[in-house]
Amino acid sequence: MTSDKVYDLLVIGGGVNGAGIARDAAGRGLSVLLCEKDDLAQGTSSRSGKLVHGGLRYLEYYEFRLVREALIEREVLLNSAPHIxxxxxxxxxxxxxxxxxxxxxxxxxxxxxxxxxxxxxxxxxxxxxxxxxxxxxxxxxxxxxxxxxxxVDDARLVVLNALDASARGAEVLTRTACTTLRRGNGLWEAELTSLLTAKKRQVQARVVVNTAGPWVNDVIGRVAGLNSARNVxxxxxxxxxxxxxxxxxxxxxxxxxxxxxxxxxxxxxxxxxxxxxxxxxxxxxxxxxxxxxxxxxxxxxxxxxxxxxxxxxxxxxxxxxxxxxxxDNAENPSAVTRDYIFELDDAGGQPPLLSVFGGKITTFRKLAEHALDRLKPFFPAMGPAWTAKGFLPGGDMPNADFELFLGKMRARYPWLPARLLKHYARLYGTRLERLLSGCERMEDLGFCFGPDFYEREASFLMETEWAETAADILERRTKHGLHMTADEREVFEAWCAERRIAA
CATH class of the missing domain: 3.30.9.10 (D-Amino Acid Oxidase, subunit A, domain 2)
Structure with a gap:
């Protein structure tokens, strides 16, 4: 059946661009549904060099606009999320x-x-x-x-954008693929399929934003049945x-x-x-x-x-x-532009499909602003741009001073080992107080799965950050997997499986 609710935006793809657009749009008062066929940041957005940078080498290819934008964004992002x-x-x-x-x-x-x-x-x-x-x-x-x-912790950057989008009213669905897209009655009619349960859901949206990354042309062609003049x-x-x-x-x-x-x-x-x-x-x-x-x-x-x-x-x-x-037809892969391009398909007054080609982690926030600029004609009552001054979840520290914040947390949680406290502060920022709510001693953190990795944190990630599998936690929400033995991982995987069955 078709959902009674009509969303303003259906965002396809839960990488950094999709999560960034969902966050910005939700903060401007639009109703947003984000669907991702895998886990958040499971594709390109968790496999970067972990840098927020201007791109020094792009100067050799005369990408001055991109470098300038990235350098400005570098300081904007540093202020918005000093923990990651x-x-x-x-x-x-x-x-x-x-x-x-x-x-x-x-x-x-x-x-x-x-x-x-x-x-x-x-x-x-x-x-x-x-x-x-x-x-x-x-x-x-x-x-x-x-x-x-x-x-930058790239995967956490994506998750924090999705968290902020959700806090502002967006609906976030992971492991949910958009399997068909069709225009009808002045709206997009989409079929969403859960890859966990195979259940299907019909939704309607005024605009679809395609941020599927490597699969962007697949969404245009196979899912929506359209043609594109651009290629990824x-x-x-x-x-x-x-x-x-x-x-x-x-x-x-x-x-x-x-x-x-x-x-x-x-x-x-x-x-x-x-x-x-x-x-x-x-x-x-x-x-x-x-x-x-x-x-x-x-x-x-x-x-x-x-x-x-x-x-x-x-x-x-x-x-x-x-x-x-x-x-852009450059012969050398290193010379292919890292800039982003939008393609807006709204021919004949049809419901718009905005597809995003390219981009880099550093410029995701500005890309989101520019995407919503392109959609303003369809949402004249949409609120103004706001993310340049906003904090990502956990980043609301006075003067964006992580060390000052860490010092205050040491005084508040003297029973926590310094290394573990810094781990919590780095990943969760001011949200660590929610993570540690009710904890007064090490025993309250539960079973220890590996170095600095306790049951309390794993449960917190499953309850608040859409983590469902061991890999979601060990490889993307945290990097605990790099420090665990094969036996420790096996124990944690069994714990995750039992928890999913119980749920």
């Missing part, structure tokens, strides 16, 4: 074989000034023979540049995780002879995240995985610069994602 986004310094060893020093300096000068930088420190030059940041670098590299960008270009990016092999909290950015750059970032306290590759991808997005040639490429890039030489034996984990870039 924080500053990081990047050391770029200079290699004259790849780029002349003057070109690197020019790029960094533009990077410092294009976006009206306020909070982050600017670029400086380093003598790697005397600076502590050079201790891990081979002696033939004597000069480096250090600049600022930001780290799938580019595969892979990362590896190894034990951290240098001292200090700085990250590194190294250049390759093929003009690509590789990020080497501190990760999860004692690990390093290395990536990414840029390879055309033709397979199913669901099947993407890092292959041996990519792993070898990343290791070779690191070994070119660092004293400690890595081998495949050092690789603890790998993951790969498919970037759904707008196909």
């Amino acid at each position: 986004i924080w500053p990081m310094r990047f050391v770029l060893p200079h290699n004259a074989e790849d780029r002349p020093a003057w070109l690197v300096r020019l790029g960094l000068f533009l990077y410092d000034h294009l976006g009206g930088r306020k909070r982050l420190p600017g670029t400086r030059s380093l003598n790697l023979r005397t600076a502590p940041e050079g201790a891990a670098i081979k002696p033939e590299f004597s000069k480096a540049f250090e600049y600022s960008d930001c780290w 270009r799938l580019v595969k990016g892979s990362h590896i995780i190894v034990p951290k092999f240098w001292e200090g909290q700085q990250a590194y950015l190294v250049q390759n002879p093929d003009k690509r750059v590789i990020f080497i970032n501190p990760y999860e306290k004692d690990m390093a995240l290395i990536g990414t590759t840029d390879i055309p991808y033709e397979g199913r997005p669901e099947d993407v995985a890092a292959d041996q040639s990519e792993i070898a490429y990343l290791l070779k890039s690191v070994n070119r610069y660092f004293k400690q030489q890595l081998s495949e034996r050092d690789v603890l984990h790998s993951f790969s994602g498919v970037r759904p870039l707008y196909d």
